Amino acid sequence: MNFTVLVVNAIAIAGVIIAFYRDGAKAVRSLKAAAVSFVRILPMALIIILFIGLLLGFVPPDQISRFVGEQSGIGGVLLVGAVGALMHIPALLSFPLAASLLESGATVTAVAAFITTLTMIGTITIPLEIKELGKRLALLRNGISFVVAIAIALIMGLIL
Amino acid sequence: MRKSLVRDIAALIVVAGIAVALLLVFPEKQAAVTSTSWNYLVEMIVILPGVMVIMGLFAVWMPREAVARYLGHAAGVKGMALSLFLGMLPTGPLYVAFPLAAGLLKKGARVANVIVFLSAWACIKLPQELVELEFMGARFMTLRLALTVAFVVLMGVVIERLIGKGEDHVYPEDVVEGDTHE
Numbered sequence: 001m002n003f004t005v006l007v008v009n010a011i012a013i014a015g016v017i018i019a020f021y022r023d024g025a026k027a028v029r030s031l032k033a034a035a036v037s038f039v040r041i042l043p044m045a046l047i048i049i050l051f052i053g054l055l056l057g058f059v060p061p062d063q064i065s066r067f068v069g070e071q072s073g074i075g076g077v078l079l080v081g082a083v084g085a086l087m088h089i090p091a092l093l094s095f096p097l098a099a100s101l102l103e104s105g106a107t108v109t110a111v112a113a114f115i116t117t118l119t120m121i122g123t124i125t126i127p128l129e130i131k132e133l134g135k136r137l138a139l140l141r142n143g144i145s146f147v148v149a150i151a152i153a154l155i156m157g158l159i160l
Numbered sequence: 161m162r163k164s165l166v167r168d169i170a171a172l173i174v175v176a177g178i179a180v181a182l183l184l185v186f187p188e189k190q191a192a193v194t195s196t197s198w199n200y201l202v203e204m205i206v207i208l209p210g211v212m213v214i215m216g217l218f219a220v221w222m223p224r225e226a227v228a229r230y231l232g233h234a235a236g237v238k239g240m241a242l243s244l245f246l247g248m249l250p251t252g253p254l255y256v257a258f259p260l261a262a263g264l265l266k267k268g269a270r271v272a273n274v275i276v277f278l279s280a281w282a283c284i285k286l287p288q289e290l291v292e293l294e295f296m297g298a299r300f301m302t303l304r305l306a307l308t309v310a311f312v313v314l315m316g317v318v319i320e321r322l323i324g325k326g327e328d329h330v331y332p333e334d335v336v337e338g339d340t341h342e
Contacts, residue, residue: 004294005206008287012210015217026220034216038209043168045204050179053197057189058182091288092211095295096200102296112304115292119283125255132258133265140319141275148311156303 041090048093052100065105072110080110081150084117085142091119109157116149207294211287215250224251228260231277232267240313243273247280250287257281271323272316279312 019027055064068076084094098111121142122129129138183190227246247257261274284305292301 002294004290005210008207008210008214008290008294012213015214019217019221030216030220031213032216033219034209034212037215038212040165040168041208041212043165043172045208046201047168047172047175049197049200049204050175052200053193054179054182056196057193058186091283091285092208092291095288095291096204099295100196100200108300111296112300116283116304116308119288120279122254122282125258128255129258132262136323137271137275137319140322141278141315144315144319145279148315152304152307152311155307156300159303160299 041092044089045093048089048097052097056100056104059104061105064101068101068106068110070107076107077109077113077150077153080106081113081117081146081153084114084149085121085146086123087118088122088124089118091115094118107157108160109153112156113150113153116152117146120145120149203294207291211291214287218250219252222249222251224256224260227251228263231264231269231273239270239273240276240316243277244280244284244309244313247277247282248284248286250285251281254278254282270320272320275316275319276312279315284308284312 016027016031019030066072068080072079089097094115098115101114102108102111123142126138126142129141133141179193183193227249231243231246257278261278264274264277265271289301289305292304296304
């Protein structure tokens with residue numbers, strides 16, 4: 001048990017206690033919503049967990065680092081950024097995936113690019129975004145987000 | 161939504177099948193793969209339920225109508241900060257934010273603020289930051305957070321310059337209210 005885990009669970013427990021104290025019915029609804037989101041994210045979480053195991057077990061670090069490590073340069077960063085933009089997995093699950101890549105030889109830049117494009121850009125939700133906000137706004141936001149994500153990743157690579 | 165759960169479960173079965181097959185063919189990899197997967201499973205199991213509870217509490221106590229109401233009043237630098245803060249609250253997936261953002265634009269909110277709100281909603285969610293802290297460490301998380309906030313604000317201003325402040329408008333007329341799929 002580390003500090004972050006303790007803080008998260010302490011906040012959750014304190015929140016639930018306060019919630020029941022304020023309004024029992026609403027508290028129950030919150031817990032139901034939490035249970036539903038947990039069930040929804042679970043299959044994808046298990047997929048990611050299996051994938052990480054297979055990735056670290058089967059693919060040697062020098063292979064991983066060829067694509068997303070020191071040798072791959074800016075091309076590797078753009079590639080992971082594009083993969084992140086296209087992927088549609090919950091952001092919460094991108095962190096363990098990113099951690100496993102980092103563990104197996106990916107650079108901070110590549111991993112930061114992956115997380116940032118994954119969360120900022122929603123290729124699958126672009127049609128909906130266009131419908132609600134118009135083509136110009138939606139395409140500008142997603143397009144500039146890609147550039148911004150790569151910039152953030154490169155700066156992080158320089159600093160860390 | 162239900163459909164996507166079925167799809168995810170089907171995908172899980174396929175991935176699990178592949179994993180089992182691979183491990184049967186390469187038994188020497190079994191130890192490494194299972195111990196790695198097990199470690200990540202434990203690490204996720206101790207943090208995800210707590211994160212879900214926090215998100216559930218916010219979803220019920222801070223419904224999106226309330227977010228829109230607060231955001232409607234926002235102007236100036238304060239408005240920008242408020243957009244950022246409200247976007248960061250754990251209140252649901254990105255597609256929920258599109259109709260909200262469209263409503264704000266219609267009411268004459270600044271384009272920059274709406275972009276900041278959307279982007280914060282997409283990528284600077286508070287519970288996500290906690291999970292990032294757990295898996296990526298404090299230095300990675302704080303640096304990425306600081307850079308993201310700075311760039312998101314910059315992006316809002318740039319996009320606003322490109323398409324105009326937002327009185328004459330950008331959103332399509334025939335928006336179907338509250339129409340959220342997935």
